Amino acid sequence: MNFEEMTALALGRSFEEGKADPREVTEAFLARARRLDPDHRVYVRLLEDRARREAAAAHDRAKRGLRLHALDGVPLSWKDLFDVTGEPSSACSLALKDNVAAHDCELLARATRLGSVALGKTTMTELAFSGLGINPKFGTPANPHDEKIERVPxxxxxxxxxxxxxxxxxAAIGSDTGGSVRIPAAWNGLVGLKTTAGRLPMSGTVPLSPTFDTAGPIARDVEDAAALLALLEGRPVPPLHAADLSRAVFWVPENGIVWENTEPQIISALHGAVHRLVHAGARIIEKPLPELDEIHALAWDPKASRLVAEAYAQWGEMLAANETLIYRPVFERVMAGAKLTAADIIRADLKRREISARYIAATAGVDAVIVPTVAIAPPPIAALEDGGDAYGQANRMALRNATIGNQLGLSAITLPCGRDDNGIPIGLMLQAAPMKEEKLLSLALAIERLFSRT
Structure with a gap:
């Protein structure tokens, strides 16, 4: 079997049917990571001993017919901000290299109790504060969809x-404060689920902005994403049924910030996707949705960012004491919080709640709002690694559309809808009201199947 080609659920079924052994699968992924990631640009570290122990236990359960979950025995990668017992939770910052966790975070503990295998901890933007994925201190993994140019992931x-x-x-577990699950999912041709803030516990994680921090899966398909959500919630995988697209209503905002300066091939891919939805019988509402523009302006107002304020409250003192260790663009973004006042943030909170309430009311009659997940293709790493204006502009464009969902408190999912001329995947994002993840997964499954046929 080519284990690396299989989805997480397919691997789980193969264990259930006795066609594969969790120990063999885990060893295959460990060997592949050692061979293809020798400089640890993808994995900060592999959890080899733990993974082998967990795989052996999963093998024994499967042999006795006592599997705990559909993903029992399936190896997963975990972002470096999730606590793993006895391992550093550095959030890929040299200043936190000695931050060794005493216990697993709650999400990993849940996943482990249901039998999943912790394969390793993955690299990330320092302190989770960028949509590009560049980290010169720990290494930046190149986007695998361009063999000629190393592009941001x-x-x-x-x-x-x-x-x-x-x-x-x-499959992988990541976090999303302003798009950090959906952006890498979109640029890597994957499914990424942004859960509603508060749905999954963030205890035992390195925080950036507790108001907006969320966790979520990055997966090869929608069914895997749904199974991973169930795993993280500590429950069995419920049946997932594809929505009837002939009864679905989608709002595609007319003009507005989500389309501004979006690359033409991305616009073309989204228009093509919407055209296929129309042919499937979906109803499309095309009119302005001004709350998107309003929340965008508030989110990027340097005098109104709760996210920046919370990042500074968490890390400002540490960064000031370790300035030479910190990647400059991250340092500057965090330290901008020193200029914010409590009154600024309270005013912004009140405004954000008012915009969010209007958005929820305006979109109450639709199943989801459709926008491009990311407005640009991933730029070359070399052009941005030194920071400066080019980095700042690219980072803002990467984050722009996805951040809207965090600021409005929504649930959201991205799935592939095409590729550009360089073969880089393009993501379509569905966003819905808070706690509507199951509805989004049902819609996304139907859309995924539609796209696979056309």
Whole structure:
């Protein structure tokens, strides 16, 4: 069997049917990671001893007919901000290299109790504060979809996305504060689920902005994403049924910030996707959705960013004491929080709640809003690694559309809808009201199947 080609659920079924051994699968992924990631640009470290122990236990359960979950025995990669007992939770920052976890984070503990195998910890943007995935201190994994130019992988869950796209893991667990699951998923041709803030516990993770921090899966398909959500919630995988697209209603915002300066091939891919939805019977509403523009302006107002304020409150003192160790673009973004006042943030909170309430009311009659996940293709790493204006502009364009969902408190999912002329995947994002993940997964499954036929 070519284990690296299989989805997480397919691997789980093969264990259930006795056609594959979790020990053999785990060893195959460990060997592949050692061979293809020798400089640890994807994995900060492999958890080889733990993975082997967990795979052996999964083998024994399968042999006795006592499997705990559909993903029992399936190896997963975990972003470096999730606590793993006895391992550094550095969030890929040299300043946190000695931050050794005493216990597994709650999400890993849940996944472990249900039998999944912890394969390794993946690289990320330092402190999770960028949508590009560049980290010169720990290494930046190149996007595997361009063999000629090393392009950014998307961040901040950079190694998480590449671990799945490069077939170094069947699936990955990342975090999303402003797009950090969806951006690498989109640029790597994968499915990424942004959960509603508060749905999954973030205890035992290195925080960036507790108000907006969320965790979520990066997977090869929608069914895997749904199974991973169930795993992270500590429950069995429920049946996932594809929505009836002939009864679905989607809002495609007319003009507005989500389309501004979006690359033409991405616009073309989204228009083609919407055209296929129309042919499947879906109803499309095309009119302005001004709340998107309003929340965007608020999110990027230097006098109104709760995210920046919380990042500074968490890390400003540490960064000031370790300035030479910190990647300059991350240092500057965090330290900008020193200028914010409590009054600034309270005013912004009130405004954000008011915009969010209007958005939820305006979109109450639709199943989801459709926008491009990312407005640009991943730029070359070399052009941005030194920071400066080019880095700042690219980072803002990478984050722009995805951040809207975090700021509005929504649930969201990205799935592939095409490729550009360089073979780089393009993502379509569905966003819905808070706690509507199951609805989004049902819609996304139907769309995934539609796209696979046309």
């Amino acid at each position: 998307g961040g901040s869950s950079a190694g998480a996305g590449v671990s799945v796209a490069a077939k170094l893991a069947p």
